[in-house]
Amino acid sequence: MWPLDPPTLSARDSYEACVRGTRDPQRKVLLLAAGDRVEAAGERLRLAARQGRLYALDGAEFTVPGMSSDNVVRWAYENGMVNTRDGRAIYDRLMAAPADERCPLCGQGVVRTLDHFLPKRMFPALCVDPLNLVPACADCNHAKGEGLPSGAKTTPLHPYLDRIDQDPWLEARVADGSPVRLDFFVSPPPGWEQILTERTRHHFALFQLARLFAIQANRTINNIRQQLTAMLDAGGKDTVRAYLADEAETRLAHRLNGWEGVTYRALARDDAFCSGAFDLTRPTVHP
Numbered sequence: 001m002w003p004l005d006p007p008t009l010s011a012r013d014s015y016e017a018c019v020r021g022t023r024d025p026q027r028k029v030l031l032l033a034a035g036d037r038v039e040a041a042g043e044r045l046r047l048a049a050r051q052g053r054l055y056a057l058d059g060a061e062f063t064v065p066g067m068s069s070d071n072v073v074r075w076a077y078e079n080g081m082v083n084t085r086d087g088r089a090i091y092d093r094l095m096a097a098p099a100d101e102r103c104p105l106c107g108q109g110v111v112r113t114l115d116h117f118l119p120k121r122m123f124p125a126l127c128v129d130p131l132n133l134v135p136a137c138a139d140c141n142h143a144k145g146e147g148l149p150s151g152a153k154t155t156p157l158h159p160y161l162d163r164i165d166q167d168p169w170l171e172a173r174v175a176d177g178s179p180v181r182l183d184f185f186v187s188p189p190p191g192w193e194q195i196l197t198e199r200t201r202h203h204f205a206l207f208q209l210a211r212l213f214a215i216q217a218n219r220t221i222n223n224i225r226q227q228l229t230a231m232l233d234a235g236g237k238d239t240v241r242a243y244l245a246d247e248a249e250t251r252l253a254h255r256l257n258g259w260e261g262v263t264y265r266a267l268a269r270d271d272a273f274c275s276g277a278f279d280l281t282r283p284t285v286h287p
């Protein structure tokens with residue numbers, strides 16, 4: 001949703017780095033012998049990614065011969081990638097990719113883990129493939145769970161593959177009622193394919209982004225309420241609007257679909273808000 005540059009490390013190079021520190025000699029031989037299988041799985045993943053058909057992949061083609069899924073995950077990922085020096089270097093590099101440590105799935109949380117885009121136990125051959133490992137916050141990792149997309153429309157956006165941030169797609173409007181509350185929603189720009197719109201809406205719902213952004217927007221309004229009241233008293237609603245529009249502009253220049261800029265823009269566009277609807281102590285708005 002908030003794109004990241006795709007990792008350049010291949011599936012095989014990552015896998016070998018993760019298993020080469022295995023201490024048990026027999027297990028190490030078994031793991032290294034699976035290199036071709038892992039490489040082929042990585043190629044299948046990349047082909048499906050190019051075709052927009054990740055949802056159509058069959059976990060049966062991503063097993064590793066001679067090892068259970070649990071063992072592959074334990075030996076290659078949990079031990080190899082998380083706990084050996086060479087594997088950990090890859091893990092740390094993937095984790096460090098998002099600017100400001102922001103989760104690319106929600107654009108708000110702090111990165112805490114690597115999420116397996118295709119679940120690791122169903123797709124063990126991809127458990128240390130960098131293209132399948134997305135840095136994520138704990139909430140997004142939990143919300144996504146071990147689920148597999150059921151079809152094209154329910155495939156979450158993939159930060160390495162779906163590079164949509166050059167288009168404005170996040171919108172908000174001030175909802176009726178008091179105190180002021182913002183409704184966030186996906187507003188696809190002209191030219192988006194229907195499937196991308198559906199996927200973005202699914203992503204938005206899956207990670208509960210409307211709620212997450214509304215909470216953050218509410219905090220912002222609380223933080224600036226006193227300042228807005230003083231501006232309204234001193235210069236009227238046009239002063240308030242100009243301030244909000246300026247704040248929107250600088251934030252949107254930094255992140256076109258960040259909730260911060262979208263919040264300020266929605267507030268600047270709302271006449272009742274600029275006229276004093278933010279002020280909880282006044283029963284009527286300013287003229």
Ligand SMILES: [Zn+2]
Pocket residue numbers: 103104105106107108109136137138139140141
């Ligand atoms: Zn997140």
